[in-house]
Amino acid sequence: MERQSLPFTIFIHIAALVLAIVILAPVVWLFVMSISSTPDLVAKPLHWWPDTVDLSRYGVLLSSVANSAGEAFVASLFNSLKVAGMATVAALAVAIPSAWAVSRTPSVGWSLYAVIATYMLPPVALAVPLYMTLAWFGLLNNIFGLALVYLTILAPFTTWLLKSGFDSIPREIESAAVMDGARLDQILRLITLPLAAPVMATAALFAFLLAWDEFFYALLFTSDQRAKTLTVAIADLAGGRVSDYGLIATAGVLAALPPLLIGLFMQRALISGLTSGGVKG
Amino acid sequence: MTSNWITTRAWLLMLPLLIVMIAIIGWPLIDTVRLSFTDAKLVGTQGSFVGLDNYVKILSGSNFQRSLITTFWFAILSVSAEMVIGVLAALLLNQRFYGRSALRALMILPWALPTVVNATLWRLIYNPEYGALNALLVQIGMLDSYRSWLGEPGTALASLILADCWKNFPLVALIALAALQAVPRDITAASMVDGAGVWSRFRFVTLPYLAGPLMVALVLRTIEAFKVFDIIWVMTRGGPANSTRTLSILVYQEAFSFQRAGSGASLALIVTLLVTVLAVAYAALIRKTAGAS
Numbered sequence: 001m002e003r004q005s006l007p008f009t010i011f012i013h014i015a016a017l018v019l020a021i022v023i024l025a026p027v028v029w030l031f032v033m034s035i036s037s038t039p040d041l042v043a044k045p046l047h048w049w050p051d052t053v054d055l056s057r058y059g060v061l062l063s064s065v066a067n068s069a070g071e072a073f074v075a076s077l078f079n080s081l082k083v084a085g086m087a088t089v090a091a092l093a094v095a096i097p098s099a100w101a102v103s104r105t106p107s108v109g110w111s112l113y114a115v116i117a118t119y120m121l122p123p124v125a126l127a128v129p130l131y132m133t134l135a136w137f138g139l140l141n142n143i144f145g146l147a148l149v150y151l152t153i154l155a156p157f158t159t160w161l162l163k164s165g166f167d168s169i170p171r172e173i174e175s176a177a178v179m180d181g182a183r184l185d186q187i188l189r190l191i192t193l194p195l196a197a198p199v200m201a202t203a204a205l206f207a208f209l210l211a212w213d214e215f216f217y218a219l220l221f222t223s224d225q226r227a228k229t230l231t232v233a234i235a236d237l238a239g240g241r242v243s244d245y246g247l248i249a250t251a252g253v254l255a256a257l258p259p260l261l262i263g264l265f266m267q268r269a270l271i272s273g274l275t276s277g278g279v280k281g
Numbered sequence: 282m283t284s285n286w287i288t289t290r291a292w293l294l295m296l297p298l299l300i301v302m303i304a305i306i307g308w309p310l311i312d313t314v315r316l317s318f319t320d321a322k323l324v325g326t327q328g329s330f331v332g333l334d335n336y337v338k339i340l341s342g343s344n345f346q347r348s349l350i351t352t353f354w355f356a357i358l359s360v361s362a363e364m365v366i367g368v369l370a371a372l373l374l375n376q377r378f379y380g381r382s383a384l385r386a387l388m389i390l391p392w393a394l395p396t397v398v399n400a401t402l403w404r405l406i407y408n409p410e411y412g413a414l415n416a417l418l419v420q421i422g423m424l425d426s427y428r429s430w431l432g433e434p435g436t437a438l439a440s441l442i443l444a445d446c447w448k449n450f451p452l453v454a455l456i457a458l459a460a461l462q463a464v465p466r467d468i469t470a471a472s473m474v475d476g477a478g479v480w481s482r483f484r485f486v487t488l489p490y491l492a493g494p495l496m497v498a499l500v501l502r503t504i505e506a507f508k509v510f511d512i513i514w515v516m517t518r519g520g521p522a523n524s525t526r527t528l529s530i531l532v533y534q535e536a537f538s539f540q541r542a543g544s545g546a547s548l549a550l551i552v553t554l555l556v557t558v559l560a561v562a563y564a565a566l567i568r569k570t571a572g573a574s
Contacts, residue, residue, distance in 0.1 A: 004377070012376045016384055019370055023387050026447065027394065029413055030402045046416035098298040105291035107284070115298075118306050120560050122508040124532040124549040128542050129312035130305070131323065152305050155298060184290070213395045215511040216529075220537060231397040235515045238401040245405055252398040263393030267386055271455055 030256075033249035034058070041245050057250040073251060075225040076233035079143055080255075083218075083229060084211035086147040091154035091207050092200065099162035100192065104171065112163060119156040123216050126152060134221055141227045149217050154207045161206060165199025166192070202269045209259050230255045317547035323540035335547035344523075344531060345548070351438065352527040356506035359442045359449070363502060364495065366446065367453025372483075374454065375461045385458070388451040396448070400515035403444035407431050407516075431517050434524035441525055445512055453498050460494040461487065496570050500563040507556055528552045 004012075033041060034057060036050035063070035102112045130149055131140070139145030169192060177187045193200070215231040222228045228236075234255055237248045317335055321328030339345045374385055391399070406413045409429035418424035430440045464487055472486050510529040513519060519526035519534070526534075532552060536545025 009378070012373065012378045015373050016378050016380065019373060020380075020384055020387065022447070023384075023390060023451065026402055026406065027390055029406065030398075033405065042411045044416070045420055046411070046413065094298040094301050097294040101291035101294035105287055107288050108291045108295070111295065115302070117560075118302065120504055120556060121306070121310070122529065122549070122552050122556055123510075124508075124529055124536075125313055125553040126306060126309040127532075128316060128323070128536050128546050128549065129309035131537075132312075132542070133309070135324075148305065151301055155301055159298060209393070213397075215397050215514070219514070220533075231395060231511075234397050234401055238404055238515055239518070245408070245411065248401060249405060252401050256394050256398045259393040259395060260390060263389040264386065267389055271389070271459070 030249050030252055033246055034253045036246055038244055038246060054246070057244075057247050058254075060247065061250055061254060069247070072225055072228075073233060073254075076228050076230045077254070079222075079225075079227055080212060080230040083143050083147045083150065083227075084208050086144070087150035087154050087211045088204055088207040090147065091151055091158045092204055094151075094155055095158040095162055095203070096193075096200070099159050100166050100188065102159075103163050103166035104174070112160070115156045115159050119153075119160070123152075127217070127220055130217075131220060140221055141223045143227050146218060146221055146227060146229070147211075149221060150211050150214060153210055153214065157210065158203045158207050161203045162196070162199060165196055165203070168199075169195050198269065202266075205262055205266055205269070209262065212259060313546045313549060316543055317550050319543045321542045321546075323536060323542045323545075328543050331543070335544040336551070339544065339548055339551065344526075345528075345551075347523065348526050348528050348531040351525065352507060352509070354438065355442060355445075355509060355525075355527055356503055359445045360499065360502045360506050362442070362446045363450040363453050364499060366450040367498075368457050368491070368495070370450065370454035371457035371461055374458050388455055391448045391451045392455075394448065396511045397515055399444065399448045400512040403440070403447075404431065404516050407440055432521055434522050437517055437521055437525050441513060441516055444516065445506070445509070448512075449502065453495075453502070456494050456498045457491055460491045464490045492570050493567075496563075496567050500560070500567065503563070504556055504559060507559060508552075528555075 032049065035053050035055060036047065037052065037054045040047040040050045060068070061070050061073045064074055065071060098115075102109055130152075134140045134142075134145045134149070137145070139148070173191055173195070174187050177191055182190070213231070214229070215235065218229040218232045219235070222232060230251075234248075234251050237251055242248060316328075318330055318332060319328035320331050320334075370388070374381065374388070394402075407430040409415070409427060409432055412427075412430070414430065415424065415427040419427065428436070430436050468486055469482065472482050477486070508529055509527055510533070513525055513527055513530055514533075517525045519530040528548075529552065532545055532548045535541050535548055539545075
């Protein structure tokens with residue numbers, strides 16, 4: 001390994017510090033806003049750190065008092081959890097058999113490209129008929145309807161990710177089991193799926209994050225606490241008449257917490273998923 | 282087992298996915314095509330056949346042309362900035378320095394932050410009266426008085442691009458970093474012995490390893506940027522004076538705010554067509570890059 005000159009080493013450290021500040025500053029500021037009192041947030045010059053830490057907004061948003069800001073927020077939090085959870089389970093249920101089939105049967109491989117192509121479709125291309133159909137079935141403003149619509153995003157994506165996961169499991173293991181007389185369901189249940197557990201977990205995480213993040217369909221298809229998701233609730237807060245910026249920031253922190261924790265702790269799995277998805281294409 | 286049976290079995294296993302995809306993607310897409318030739322309203326009237334009227338009106342109208350230009354600007358500027366900053370960050374993260382693994386771990390933060398939260402956060406930062414950007418720039422003397430970054434047509438789009446860039450360049454950096462780590466060290470060392478300078482080392486040794494993954498990142502980011510909706514809706518709703526009204530926002534307004542399902546559908550199909558052309562052109566480009574390296 002080559003030795004680095006001192007000026008170069010100093011330059012690298014300064015650049016790294018700048019990058020760290022660029023990444024951290026906005027996120028830290030979101031958190032600081034959420035714990036600052038309103039006078040601190042509207043002061044000129046601005047107080048970059050609050051005189052006293054004010055955690056009351058977390059209490060406000062997580063309370064379940066009827067007709068409070070908290071009640072609406074908690075309802076949207078549970079809606080997001082339910083919609084993202086249901087959509088993830090449903091997406092994996094249809095994606096696992098298809099991804100395995102495509103991975104093991106080259107003759108149907110072209111169908112995967114059709115699946116990927118739909119992932120490129122802009123949601124606006126489907127939005128109007130989906131709206132009319134949901135309205136027809138009475139599924140507007142309904143978490144089941146929204147979860148079903150989320151499959152348009154999650155199903156192609158998880159199929160694509162799982163297919164490259166199954167590709168990396170040697171077919172020879174399965175062939176050996178076939179020789180021993182194992183049936184297809186036994187092979188999948190006892191051999192392939194346990195080996196594919198890590199990639200399935202990654203796919204589930206990605207799918208959950210995608211659904212948690214989704215805004216466009218949720219904005220179109222939900223209208224009140226019965227189905228509104230977190231993203232819509234936060235957009236309402238940000239665009240509405242709420243004058244307490246700290247409350248908006250607190251909602252943001254709470255909505256960002258699950259994906260940030262998943263991101264930090266599942267780093268390796270996520271990055272290998274991101275890059276392999278990116279490299280294999 | 283015969284190969285016939287294996288193919289049949291594959292289709293059977295794919296049946297649930299195919300049924301779902303046809304029901305919630307295939308059929309709606311066909312229905313969008315049908316609607317685009319009608320004057321249907323979102324609620325109430327089924328509308329009647331109007332031929333190509335919607336398309337003619339849209340393509341000759343100034344709203345569409347202006348949104349198309351706005352979308353192009355947004356996509357080109359945000360994606361090129363993300364690619365350049367992302368590669369630079371990856372080159373940095375590939376060097377040796379204290380806290381490297383911590384910084385690599387931090388890169389996941391902007392990516393993991395939900396888009397709507399990111400938009401809300403930057404909306405607060407750009408706030409004309411109490412925002413952190415105004416406070417910071419005034420306190421360090423770079424700005425005389427507070428500005429309305431999102432409220433002025435001259436700065437709104439640039440402010441949006443900055444916010445989008447902050448969220449997305451780390452993903453490019455992570456993809457590029459993974460590719461950099463695949464560059465064999467002895468090749469870099471050998472090129473240094475041969476007297477290659479920093480630039481030619483990057484150009485001829487490192488870049489070929491980066492080209493493939495970066496190309497894919499470029500494609501995915503461009504298509505995403507072309508479809509952009511969330512961040513703009515939350516930050517400006519297409520304003521001020523429609524200066525940030527991208528195509529997806531325009532479709533939303535046409536089909537849902539004005540409830541004109543017919544012309545909204547034609548507009549949506551024009552956007553779809555543009556995205557498809559982009560995707561196909563890029564696919565050809567990727568194949569070419571893959572063949573060259």
